[in-house]
Amino acid sequence: MNLKLVKSFHFLAFLLVCIITESNCQANVVYQFERAYSKIGESRINALLEDVSSSAIWIGTESGLYVINDKKVVKKVDDQISALYRTWTGSIWASTYEGELLEFYNLNLINRKTIKDKELNAKIICKDFFIRDGFAWLLSRQDRLYMFNLNEEVFERTPSSFNEVTSMLLIKDRILIGSRNGLFLHDENTNILKPLLKKTSIYNIEIIGEEEAIVVGVKKNDNVIVTLDVKDFSINWIEIKNKSLLNEKISFITRNQKNELFLGSKTLFLKNLKYEQSLLSSLGGVYLTDILLKEDNLILLGTDGLGLIIGKPNKRAFFNKVKPNKKVVVNDILFNRNDSTIIDGYSLILEELYQVMNLHKDWSLLIEGHTSKTKTLEAAKRLSDGRANAIKNYLVQKGIDEKRISTKGWGASRLISDLAPIDEKHRRVEFTFLQKL
Numbered sequence: 001m002n003l004k005l006v007k008s009f010h011f012l013a014f015l016l017v018c019i020i021t022e023s024n025c026q027a028n029v030v031y032q033f034e035r036a037y038s039k040i041g042e043s044r045i046n047a048l049l050e051d052v053s054s055s056a057i058w059i060g061t062e063s064g065l066y067v068i069n070d071k072k073v074v075k076k077v078d079d080q081i082s083a084l085y086r087t088w089t090g091s092i093w094a095s096t097y098e099g100e101l102l103e104f105y106n107l108n109l110i111n112r113k114t115i116k117d118k119e120l121n122a123k124i125i126c127k128d129f130f131i132r133d134g135f136a137w138l139l140s141r142q143d144r145l146y147m148f149n150l151n152e153e154v155f156e157r158t159p160s161s162f163n164e165v166t167s168m169l170l171i172k173d174r175i176l177i178g179s180r181n182g183l184f185l186h187d188e189n190t191n192i193l194k195p196l197l198k199k200t201s202i203y204n205i206e207i208i209g210e211e212e213a214i215v216v217g218v219k220k221n222d223n224v225i226v227t228l229d230v231k232d233f234s235i236n237w238i239e240i241k242n243k244s245l246l247n248e249k250i251s252f253i254t255r256n257q258k259n260e261l262f263l264g265s266k267t268l269f270l271k272n273l274k275y276e277q278s279l280l281s282s283l284g285g286v287y288l289t290d291i292l293l294k295e296d297n298l299i300l301l302g303t304d305g306l307g308l309i310i311g312k313p314n315k316r317a318f319f320n321k322v323k324p325n326k327k328v329v330v331n332d333i334l335f336n337r338n339d340s341t342i343i344d345g346y347s348l349i350l351e352e353l354y355q356v357m358n359l360h361k362d363w364s365l366l367i368e369g370h371t372s373k374t375k376t377l378e379a380a381k382r383l384s385d386g387r388a389n390a391i392k393n394y395l396v397q398k399g400i401d402e403k404r405i406s407t408k409g410w411g412a413s414r415l416i417s418d419l420a421p422i423d424e425k426h427r428r429v430e431f432t433f434l435q436k437l
Contacts, residue, residue, distance in 0.1 A: 099123020
């Protein structure tokens with residue numbers, strides 16, 4: 001089977017609704033994720049950037065550089081883009097696979113500069129960079145850090161210890177350097193590194209607001225997350241409880257205005273002080289590469305193989321306002337006649353159900369299965385049991401403790417009164433969330 005078709009199939013099969021609960025746990029904001037802007041294609045997206053002055057969204061991919069402006073997609077260049085950066089003057093810079101830096105102003109390309117390591121006789125492909133005071137700090141895919149004078153187009157000196165750099169961040173005129181050996185603060189006057197976090201392999205640093213940075217690394221084979229106060233560079237450790245979040249390699253991290261952390265790899269996680277949950281389950285081997293949080297709860301995700309994914313609030317979600325000890329009837333989880341296999345296309349509802357149970361650890365669930373009229377009462381009872389257990393098995397496979405789930409099959413004993421006995425809508429499942437008192 002064609003690889004692109006396989007990836008598309010996995011995405012369609014796992015097109016998910018996820019639940020983000022506010023800190024007071026009184027209201028749920030439900031998202032539906034879907035692919036968007038097919039013109040961008042399925043090439044790996046390496047960078048997402050919003051130009052706050054124009055509200056344009058820049059998307060750097062392996063097939064070119066695209067700009068979304070007024071909901072229209074325009075391809076700016078065909079170059080393969082590895083990273084993006086916006087300067088305080090409003091210029092947008094892009095690094096390419098051909099070892100060039102492209103400068104854009106007012107959406108127009110105004111400059112190209114070639115960056116080449118003369119010692120290695122090779123062009124530098126950046127996985128990250130930033131521009132400061134006429135210099136480009138370049139982090140190559142070989143984990144080497146360079147300082148490039150944009151005016152004279154020559155390289156400046158860097159400490160030899162910069163050869164195992166995995167991430168970097170410009171923050172308030174200071175430069176944080178993440179490496180396989182720890183987290184360091186660069187002193188420009190002495191050109192040396194001050195250690196901030198040792199014996200930890202750092203692979204991601206992001207600025208959050210004006211006073212804090214978030215750092216992700218690996219220590220003793222487990223992920224660690226710390227916040228860094230940029231006033232005194234003190235470190236605060238963030239506890240990780242979710243095993244999946246503890247072990248998956250995190251490709252990006254950011255935070256919204258509610259102080260919630262978003263972390264991505266194959267799965268999109270949400271973490272705050274009260275809970276950790278998976279918002280978007282595995283995409284069948286496709287990695288999330290970058291995230292952009294927009295106003296109105298809009299989430300943009302870059303992927304390696306599925307193009308751009310957008311998460312939008314879904315006001316019609318089935319469990320949006322679910323409350324304990326009240327029955328929720330979902331006629332949309334339908335089954336074929338005389339079958340307990342869930343019809344393809346209803347994983348949206350099941351994923352949302354899983355998110356409710358994953359979020360509310362103190363809730364249990366009663367699943368009741370029903371059938372339309374069949375030949376015998378015994379067959380109807382057996383079939384309704386199978387349908388309720390099909391839902392239970394889905395949740396257990398996702399990690400919900402089976403002790404929290406009970407099932408009941410009613411057969412055809414509780415038909416919907418105003419429907420014909422063989423109507424397909426009788427083939428339904430009902431849920432009751434029970435909360436411990």
